[in-house]
Amino acid sequence: MVKIRGFFYFMEIYEKILELAKYLYDLILLWRGAISGLKNTHNQKEANLLNSLFRFICVSLSILFFVYSLEMILDMTVSFYNLGYELGRR
Known part of the structure; x- marks a missing residue:
């Protein structure tokens, strides 16, 4: 029973990491689309600023x-360490 709980905990963490990666x-x-839209309107200064x-x-979020x-x-x-410790005590 304890092993199953640890597996579900691991899967929950894995799903959260994947969700964060999807948002990133x-x-x-979204930003790449905005930059390419600005470049198509020949507004290079704003496109460079938006690119920066x-x-x-992206670096901050990464x-x-x-x-x-x-x-x-x-x-x-x-x-998992605490789980192993608890199993060892029994």
Whole structure:
């Protein structure tokens, strides 16, 4: 029973990480569409500014996503360690 609970906990963390990755990908597609739309209107200065902003946001979100994923993995590792400790005590 304990192993099943640990597996479901792992799957919940995995689903959250995948959901975050999906949102990041959608944001990238949205901003890329906005930049290409500006480039088509020959407004190069605004397109370059938007491109710089896009890169800053993507790098910031990527760092946050990495830190959040690391936090989830560490949380899962500690939970499995505690689970093993509890099983060892029985």
